[in-house]
Amino acid sequence: MSTQDTYRTDLADFLGINADRISLYWKGRVGLYAVLKAMGLGPGDEVILPAFTCVVVPNAILYTGATPVYVDINPNSLCCDVQSIEKAITPKTKAILIQNMLGLSYEVHEIGSLAKARGIYTIEDCTHGFGGKYQGQVNGLMSDAAFFSSQWNKPFSTGIGGMLVINHRALKEPLQKINATLVAPSFKDRVVLSALIWARTYLLKGYTYWTLLRWYRWMSNKGWVVGSSSSEELVGTTMPEGYVKGMSLVQCRKGIKSLKSLQKAMLLRKNNALKVHDWLVEHHKMCVPQPLMEDHAFLKYPVLVKDREAFIEKAEKARLPLGDWFISPLHPVKSSLVPWGLNINQYPHARYISQHIVNLPLEGDLSRLMNFLELYQNEIL
Incomplete structure (x- = not known):
């Protein structure tokens, strides 16, 4: 069995499906783009998605020629609810993205039932949700298709990378044709990614986190290293050269290794999330609603703060690796969102959350983090 087949089999075993x-x-x-093409989307078609996501999501839609239609989020779940989605449906709607946010899925079945009744495809955005569940069902298996990410800081990592799961039989054949056109990663791609994986494994520590993060983002924006997003993806809606690319053996080997420790990592994150949650409740802060806790896989724990820049600056001085997902309704774009067809004034919840959210790390010992929260509790909403 090839390395890619072994990795695909390991993923399938984890999800309980056929490889x-x-x-x-x-x-x-790329998986999102591929499945949209397999669904036959193009000019004149619409795709409903949250107005609080990563810019690469509407990019994938725009690359097909289709139009993204944004829906505001529920401020409690940070996901869209079925009522808001229903209002956005038009005769042009061909697909609905059901987003998992930081490990939390929300109203997946309700949205799926609505879409099925209207003859609309559903796609789970599980870039934060691999390994989690919603009402006892595995994330990614409750819709026509689902795409996952295994980039840095995701449930498990292949450096960069991702995958697509197909649940609708009719999509299999057209997807195979699209996959046959995938570009292979170049020698440079593989070497640079291998070096980054090594650096992250051996050099990225608490005291180096912020310095290396700034360096990595600057280098990736320049196109000098393999980044989460290329500079082209952050400034416009033209598909970058070599976008439709397959996975390398470097990523597969890293994925095989990472999956072996995923269950242990998920349990640690869940236990740590409960500690943070209890502290937030005790101090009367905003937190994940209790009814959503049981199925929440918790990639990170989201909290809202009065002044995010000041709060993150304090965390940097304390050498705590706080996350900044999402710093804008279309992370990480801070400039005008007009090229992506999004007017932030039409989505007040997404705008407010994107101005105040930080996410707390849930790996390892939380002693320093909890002390930090105690020290700056008045800055937390």
Whole structure:
């Protein structure tokens, strides 16, 4: 069995499905693009998605020629609810993205039932949700298709990378034709990614986190290293050269290794999330609603703060690796969102959350983090 087949089989075993339903890609967003093409989307079609996501998601839609239609989020779940989605449906709607946010899925069955009744495809955005469940069912298996990410800081990592799961039989054949056109990662791609994986494994520590993060983002924006997003993806809506790319053996080997420790990592994150949650409740802060806790896989724990820049600056001085997902309704774009067809004034919840959210790390010992929260509790909403 090849390395890619072994990795695909390991993923399938973890999800409880057949391996032939899984396609592997250089990045998860390529899986979204591929399935949209397999669904036959193009000019004149619409795709409903949250107005609080990563810019690469509407990019994948725009690359097909289709139009993204944004829906505001529920401020409690950070996901869209079925009522808001229903209002956005038009005769042009061909697909609905059901987003998992930081490990939390929300109203998946309700949205799926609505879409099925209207003859609309559903796609789970599980870039944060691999390994989690919603009402006892595995994330990614409750819709027509689902795409996942295994980039840095995701449930498990292949450096960069992602995959697609197909649940609708009619999509299998057209997807195979699209996969046959995938570009292979170049020698440079593989070497640079291997070096980054090594650096992250051996050099990225608490005291080096912020310095290396700034360096990595600057280098990736320049196109000098393999980044989560290329500079082209952050400034416009033209598909970058070599976008439709398959997964390398470097990523597969890293994925095989990472999956072996995923269950242990998920349990640690869940236990740590409960500690943070209890502290937030005790101090009367905003937190994940209790009814959503049981199925929440918790990639990170989201909290809202009065002044995010000041709060993150304090965390940097304390050498705590806080996350900044999402710093804008279309992360990480801070400039005008007009090229992506999004007017932030029409989505007040997404705008507010994107101005105040930080996410707390849930790996390892939380002693320093909890002390930090105690020290700056008045800055937390």
